[in-house]
Amino acid sequence: EADIYQTPRYLVIGTGKKITLECSQTMGHDKMYWYQQDPGMELHLIHYSYGVNSTEKGDLSSESTVSRIRTEHFPLTLESARPSHTSQYLCASSERTGKEYNEQFFGPGTRLTVL
Amino acid sequence: AQRVTQPEKLLSVFKGAPVELKCNYSYSGSPELFWYVQYSRQRLQLLLRHISRESIKGFTADLNKGETSFHLKKPFAQEEDSAMYYCALSALGAQKLVFGQGTRLTINP
Numbered sequence: 001e002a003d004i005y006q007t008p009r010y011l012v013i014g015t016g017k018k019i020t021l022e023c024s025q026t027m028g029h030d031k032m033y034w035y036q037q038d039p040g041m042e043l044h045l046i047h048y049s050y051g052v053n054s055t056e057k058g059d060l061s062s063e064s065t066v067s068r069i070r071t072e073h074f075p076l077t078l079e080s081a082r083p084s085h086t087s088q089y090l091c092a093s094s095e096r097t098g099k100e101y102n103e104q105f106f107g108p109g110t111r112l113t114v115l
Numbered sequence: 116a117q118r119v120t121q122p123e124k125l126l127s128v129f130k131g132a133p134v135e136l137k138c139n140y141s142y143s144g145s146p147e148l149f150w151y152v153q154y155s156r157q158r159l160q161l162l163l164r165h166i167s168r169e170s171i172k173g174f175t176a177d178l179n180k181g182e183t184s185f186h187l188k189k190p191f192a193q194e195e196d197s198a199m200y201y202c203a204l205s206a207l208g209a210q211k212l213v214f215g216q217g218t219r220l221t222i223n224p
Contacts, residue, residue: 031210033211035214040124040216040217041216041217042119042201042214042215042216042217043159043201043212043214044214045211045212045213048211050210058211059211059213090159094210102210103161103164104161104212105160106158106159106160107158108158109158
C-alpha cells in the first residue's frame with residue numbers, strides 16, 4: 001500500500017547522542033520534506049529534497065542534516081542531540097509534475113525528547 | 116517574506132452553529148492558499164486549496180486578495196469537525212509551504 005512511514009514514532013534520548021530519524025515513502029514521489037513542530041506552534045520547514053542527491057535547507061535553521069541517496073528514503077540525522085532539539089518532526093512527500101503545486105502527504109511524525 | 120497568521124489558537128462552537136476559522140497572510144506575490152487538517156490520532160492532511168474552489172466536508176474558503184485573507188467557513192458545524200486546522204501558503208511555483216500556528220476547533224454537542 002502506498003504510504004509514508006516514519007520511525008521511531010517516539011524517542012527519548014540523552015544529550016550528546018547521535019540519532020537518525022527515518023522517513024520512507026512508497027508513493028513514488030520525487031519531493032520530500034522535513035518539518036519541525038513545537039507543541040501548539042506552526043510547522044517549520046527545515047529540509048527538503050526534489051530528488052536523489054538533491055537536498056536543501058528550509059526556512060528554519062536546523063543543526064540536523066539529511067541525505068537522499070534513494071528516492072524513497074529521506075533520513076534526518078542529529079550528530080549530537082541537545083534538549084533544544086526536543087520537538088515533533090514530520091516528514092512529507094509530494095509528486096513532481098508540471099503543476100504549480102502538488103499536495104503534500106504527511107507521515108505520522110516522530111516525537112523526540114532529549115534529556 | 117511569507118507569513119501566515121491564524122489569530123485564534125482555540126475556537127469552540129456548538130453543533131449546528133456556523134464556524135469561521137480566520138487566516139491572514141503576508142506575501143507580495145501571487146500566493147496559493149491551503150487549509151490542512153489534523154483529526155485526533157490521524158495525520159495532517161489537505162482539506163482544500165483555493166484554486167479548486169470546491170467545498171470539502173461542507174467547508175469552503177475564499178481567497179480575498181484585498182484583505183489578504185483566506186478564512187475557512189462552514190454553515191453548520193458537526194462534532195466530527197473537531198480537529199486542528201492549519202492555514203498554509205505557497206509562493207507561486209515554490210513547491211514549499213509556510214504554515215500558520217493552527218487553530219484547535221472544538222465542536223460542543
